Amino acid sequence: MSKAHFGLIGLGVMGENLILNAERNGFSSVVYNRTYAKTEAFLAGRGSGKQIIGATSLQDFVNKLERPRRILMMIKAGQPIDDTINAISLYLEEGDLLIDGGNSLYTDTERRVIELEQKRFGYIGMGISGGAKGALEGPSMMPGGTRQAYEDVKDLLYKMAAQVEDGPCVAYIGPRGAGHFVKTVHNGIEYGIEQILAEAYDLMKRVDGMNGEQMAKILDAWNETEELSSYLVEITSACLKTKDPGDGSDLVEKIVDKAGQKGTGLWTVISALEMGVPVPTIYASLNGRVMSSMKDERTLGESIFGGPIVLPFDIGNPSNNMQPLEDACVLACMASYAQGLALLVEASRLHEYNLNMSSIAQIWKGGCIIRSRLLKRIQDAYTSNPSLTNLVFDPWFTKQINKRLPGLASVVAGASKAGIPTPCFSATLDYINSYRTSRLPQNLVQAMRDCFGAHTYERIDQKGNFHTEWIQ
Ligand SMILES: *[C@@H]1O[C@H](CO)[C@@H](O)[C@H](O)[C@H]1NC(C)=O
Ligand SMILES: *[C@@H]1O[C@H](CO)[C@@H](O)[C@H](O)[C@H]1NC(C)=O
Numbered sequence: 001m002s003k004a005h006f007g008l009i010g011l012g013v014m015g016e017n018l019i020l021n022a023e024r025n026g027f028s029s030v031v032y033n034r035t036y037a038k039t040e041a042f043l044a045g046r047g048s049g050k051q052i053i054g055a056t057s058l059q060d061f062v063n064k065l066e067r068p069r070r071i072l073m074m075i076k077a078g079q080p081i082d083d084t085i086n087a088i089s090l091y092l093e094e095g096d097l098l099i100d101g102g103n104s105l106y107t108d109t110e111r112r113v114i115e116l117e118q119k120r121f122g123y124i125g126m127g128i129s130g131g132a133k134g135a136l137e138g139p140s141m142m143p144g145g146t147r148q149a150y151e152d153v154k155d156l157l158y159k160m161a162a163q164v165e166d167g168p169c170v171a172y173i174g175p176r177g178a179g180h181f182v183k184t185v186h187n188g189i190e191y192g193i194e195q196i197l198a199e200a201y202d203l204m205k206r207v208d209g210m211n212g213e214q215m216a217k218i219l220d221a222w223n224e225t226e227e228l229s230s231y232l233v234e235i236t237s238a239c240l241k242t243k244d245p246g247d248g249s250d251l252v253e254k255i256v257d258k259a260g261q262k263g264t265g266l267w268t269v270i271s272a273l274e275m276g277v278p279v280p281t282i283y284a285s286l287n288g289r290v291m292s293s294m295k296d297e298r299t300l301g302e303s304i305f306g307g308p309i310v311l312p313f314d315i316g317n318p319s320n321n322m323q324p325l326e327d328a329c330v331l332a333c334m335a336s337y338a339q340g341l342a343l344l345v346e347a348s349r350l351h352e353y354n355l356n357m358s359s360i361a362q363i364w365k366g367g368c369i370i371r372s373r374l375l376k377r378i379q380d381a382y383t384s385n386p387s388l389t390n391l392v393f394d395p396w397f398t399k400q401i402n403k404r405l406p407g408l409a410s411v412v413a414g415a416s417k418a419g420i421p422t423p424c425f426s427a428t429l430d431y432i433n434s435y436r437t438s439r440l441p442q443n444l445v446q447a448m449r450d451c452f453g454a455h456t457y458e459r460i461d462q463k464g465n466f467h468t469e470w471i472q
């Protein structure tokens, strides 16, 4: 057999599906897994009858690839990536290209791109979104590294990616860790939207006593709207409709209410804090997961804290699409995107990524978990104004906020009185209210800081730094 076009290290579900995708698109492939039995099982199973061969060692793997070699690593982030790079570097030659398709910490990718480029190898840190199905049928891909490395692998990525009306869901993101950073923030936005839909479910269930079937109908109706139509709304409806095969009741009610959080959500929030970008809706979703995992303490708390419970309140009804609740969901989802994108804008400035925001929105329109119709509006917003500081200032989004703010406010107010936590809705309301308040009370914070620490303050009516002896 002639040499293979493409190589894969790591036969997990994502790796298998990506290589089947590449092969279907005409790229013969060679696969390697540290456990050869795993490789054999794949070749005898899903990989059989295809232009896919196996390799018994990394050296064998490298020898079976045409040059310049193009190798995708789908293995655990962290040390395993460094170990694999070190092991395979012995056999690579100048111009060969390694792609890390996992969820690596972007600063690790920054370091690796620089190290590998010094050895004259290409290195791409590439975010891939779409889950197992997306990997097989067409994911959204966010490659970062040198432009040259990207050019070497562009033909392959174009064919493998999801396709939307204006092209494939992949584009050169930027240098060094840019691709992994954009994927990290993608996941942060995803955390936000998942929590928002969970809050909507909680309110429909606890305030209006709706069952899974009834809630799914609402989500299906929302999925028909430009503002909410999305993959996550669609699968939420499917989850709510699903019955426990045992007794025919709603299956979600049988699931333990604890959600973990892996690296990317946390990294989004850490980066935002470091870069001084407010991402309260995304942070609230992360914190919501952390609170959820404290099940024992919450159970204790429920038995000891009294307090007001004022029910019911108006979250709308099926005949009006649950209007206030729909408003809350729309604005909170917009806030998740707006905060994530604002973080990308700042990261682009700090790290000189030169991110093309409209192109990032384009890539997210298909294949990935946060794909939605709203992304077309987001793409348009950044196309018409590439230096937009925050989505809230785009005229279409401004109109949405003005129209839907009363709905969001009434949901948050009602939930507060009912004692139902709505961390993302509440954080979104505070975010928007802060954005529309030109004078915040931090003047008093400055006074306190000057009082106890002589930190000085600025005045609205005079230039300079001032200090006052506040306590006589
Ligand atoms: C080998 O395959 C397993 C999946 O069975 C995967 O989790 C692991 O990362 C792979 N490792 C390497 C080094 O190929
Ligand atoms: C939900 O909307 C998406 C478009 O965002 C569409 O592709 C999908 O078919 C819709 N799902 C349902 C169940 O109507």
Ligand SMILES: *[C@@H]1O[C@H](CO)[C@@H](O)[C@H](O)[C@H]1NC(C)=O
Pocket: 356, 358, 359, 362
């Ligand atoms: C950003 O990407 C779009 C394609 O999505 C392209 O049309 C546009 O020219 C790019 N802008 C810049 C400044 O490169």
